[in-house]
Amino acid sequence: MHDIASSFINLDAITILYLFGVGFVGGLVSGFIGSGGAFVLTPGMMSLGVPGLMAVASNMCHKFPKALVGSMKRFKYGQVDVKLGVVLGVSAEAGVLYGAGIQEKIKAAYGDAGSNLYVSVAFVVILATVGGFVLYDAWKTYKSGNSSTEEKAGKLAKWIQSINIPGTMVYFKAINARVSVLFTIPLGFATGMMAATIAVGGFVGVPAMIYVLGAPSLMASATELVIAFVMGLGGSLKYAMHGMVDIRLAMIILGGSLFGIQLGAMGTTYVKPFMIKVVMGSIMVIVLFSRGLMVPVYMAKLGLIDKMGDTTVQLLRTTSFGIMIFALLLGAFIVLRAMWQGRQAERLQHAAGALEHGKV
């Protein structure tokens, strides 16, 4: 593995600023929804000439310290369930190993194009179903006019909470109920598998905590940061043991993302809980189109459909990456806008309160 050392890229000021900037936006979004940024950062690093595995490893090595800082910040707001995060995080670790194993097998059997096709199809299928549902649910809440009221656990979550399997029941603060770990283990495992496959485990983990376990959105997105920390630490160690981490890249991205994650975490205290679903659902659905565009490229490479011209492939690749950046920027924009509006409302309320008490 040591030959990988020869593939450390040269860092110039523009590359540093680019990584710092993407890190900031990625951090902002993950501080808010619990994850995000990896789907732009990994291909972003690869476009700079970083080998695929090193990009994944370096991304992971910036993820766990970022998640640590974010989860500590959100812990202060009472939004983190450490026990749930650790329980899900440990099973997610197993999911990461299993997911990475599947990736390796697919790569060995069908090459890079096969592996990329698998990743893209997983992206499209999961984001279409889960992302579509999250966005639909947020829309329903918005239309119902009850967006300010506390979220209630859905039917599925209530059913899961009602099942008592002796010896496996654990109380979780986030859901204020006892749930069997036999339900949390597969959820954590799926989160880890997603993290190993599409780099963003939170796209499964957060909706799973909300809809399957019945956790409120704010708690689910905050607890996801604990999962990301546990998963990221284990993953980074594994990659670092093979010398795959480019610590310069990881720390530059971290430099930007720690500014972002603080802001994103603070943003959650200003918004109505359904905004978490709005941001997450919107990003998921947009990223789905981005990955969907690449499916025919990989299918053509595998000979499943007619060959495509180089110009078409390049055009699709650039458009796909552009859409991903757009998804991340849109997420960041919604977070900042919601935070701004929340602050304005708070100020107005404060001024009105002061007037009422005759202070002004």
Place this chain on the structure above:
Amino acid sequence: MAANSTKKKPVGKMLVMGLISLGLYTLLLTKQDLVNSTFAKGGWYALLPIITAFVFSFIHGSFTGDFWTVLGIEAAKKKKEIK
């Protein structure tokens, strides 16, 4: 931007942490070759990037947190009660 005028802003702490953070980044980027060759050795050397990540997260995380506080950007005063 100032939202809280009664609480003292952590300007001093921000500056100290900011300077340490800047120092760490300068060290990392000026000693790139040494860092790359040592940190990518694998095996037990894997602890180096992990420890580095923790150190940066502590120092730079503290700096960025105070940075926003000094700018007056803080969490909402009325915390949302979540059960």
